[in-house]
Amino acid sequence: MNLLEYFDKGFNYEQYITDVEDRLEAEIEVDDPKDYVQYYALGLQRMNRVFKTFKLTPVQEKRVKETNNNFKFLIITEGWCGDASQIVPVVEKLANALSVETKYVLRDENMGLMENYKTNGSISIPIIVAVSEEGEELFTFGPRPAYGMELLAKFKNNPDIYSSEEFHEDLQVYYNKNKGEDIVNEVLDLIDENVEN
Template sequence: MKIENIIKEALKDAIPYSQYRALVEGHVLNNSNTGAEVTEALANYTALNHQRMKRLDKKVELSPETQDFLESLSPNFSFLVITESWCGDAAHVIPVLNKIAEAGSIDLKLVLRDENEALMNEFLTNGSKSIAKLIIYNSESFEPIASWGPRPSTATQMVADEKAAKGALSPEFKQELQKWYNKDKGKTIEKDMIAVIKSIQ
């Protein structure tokens, strides 16, 4: 199947950010999670991520320069994000993407990874199904223009360095990564995304 058709197919079940937040909250209330595998650990991550997103929805503020740039756009592209409720990176990334989409009048929809295997397989990161993954596609032709993710550039480098040094990500490193996200407050995601958008204009 052509990539444009895979994107079109995925969009049939895609949901806006507000609906995704409600979906995650519903899983928290039911002590469950999205995805093919439901476990106590993934349900706990989902609850944690719900709180993270709630906090970021209130606290993330784009810089005045970013705001001005996005408001001047006439986007002929849309955002499609592949995610799952249990993914820590996604919880930090998606609220910022939503703020960017709102400021730039960019259509943002989300789909679940495990329900969209064909789409995920087109956007692997080093051969793995890493999320969150943003696909930027032409709003009329559905052709992909760019992709970004699963993490902001600085976090990507941190993960690469840790894997090179130790072969795997330790629980201690994962805590360090969370601290970095909290301190960064979405600024690196903002910077990365403006660079991507400028590159496709």
């Protein structure tokens, strides 16, 4: 599978945000059977806040200067996704610092692609795919940083003890306190491990 085909048809970040805004407006104007309006609205609010406030740490800035950038990011996402609203703006800011091009494709319109990026059988997003100049996958990140995946495993293993509500609350607290630091560090580690100079 050549990922450049998906990359070429993807949105840039500004187009992605505009698409989310358009979808929010469309959901408001029609019967909203999946109750997406609240999720699109919350997602936009979070993405705008995170994009505005996120900054690399000095250590991360130093790492970025030493990091190879001969790849692109293809990001599989949806505007209503809570994890995406926390992760996507951080990855976009990191990509900007690395001078790496990003493109966004919507999961629900690209299920053939998503079939290749399931997490334990689930179509969870966002998935960030590092793509070589030849269109080959170099590595993936997502749908959550490692600690978020630990929280999910805790919920899945003991739903009677650790409820869905507790999981979502703890995940949100983690995202708010961590401020994207783990996301950046994990992606930079993946670049170091998988992208040749």
